Amino acid sequence: MPTRSGTGFFFDFSNNLSSKKLIGIITNKHVAKAGTLMALRHSSMGDSTTVPLPNFYKYLVEHPDPNVDLCVSFCCGDLNNTPYDGNVFTYSYDDIPTRDILSKYDDASRILIVGYPEVIIDHSHE
Structure with a gap:
């Protein structure tokens, strides 16, 4: 399967009722369905770090409305x-x-814009 790219962000679902952190990665359903292995890649100032997320699909929760293209994975233990x-x-x-x-x-x-795949180039902000 070819390598694909997408965006997502970390969201802290914790509340004041518990001392435990509950952090998820929110992305689009079509991004999650595009592959079989997910990895986090952060690029900044020419440096790049890629971390595999082997439990991404195990802890994936899709939005219940099929017309809403969102999902969250609670795989941050990875x-x-x-x-x-x-x-x-x-x-x-x-x-x-x-x-x-x-x-x-x-x-x-x-x-x-708070992030977009590396394959998209924003020429006006280079």
């Missing part, structure tokens, strides 16, 4: 004893804007 062990940036429920905040933006608002 990051133990790697350069990412305890060292990943996560989003959390606190980062999700309220409807009131969202109402202050319109369709013409500028946005910031």
Whole structure:
């Protein structure tokens, strides 16, 4: 199977009821279904680190609505004893804007893209 690329982000699903961390990798269903082995690759300033995620599919949960192209894998234990062990940036429920905040933006608002596959080149920001 050919190598494919996609994006995802870490989300902290932990709550105040437990001291345990519950971190998942959120991505698209079509990205998860494109392969049989998932790996995390982080590229920064010319350096690149790839970490296999052997339990990605074991802990994969797809959104129940077939029309929503999202899924999450709770495989972050695969990051133990790697350069990412305890060292990943996560989003959390606190980062999700309220409807009131969202109402202050319109369709013409500028946005910031927070990651995209390496195969996509953004010539205006090179």
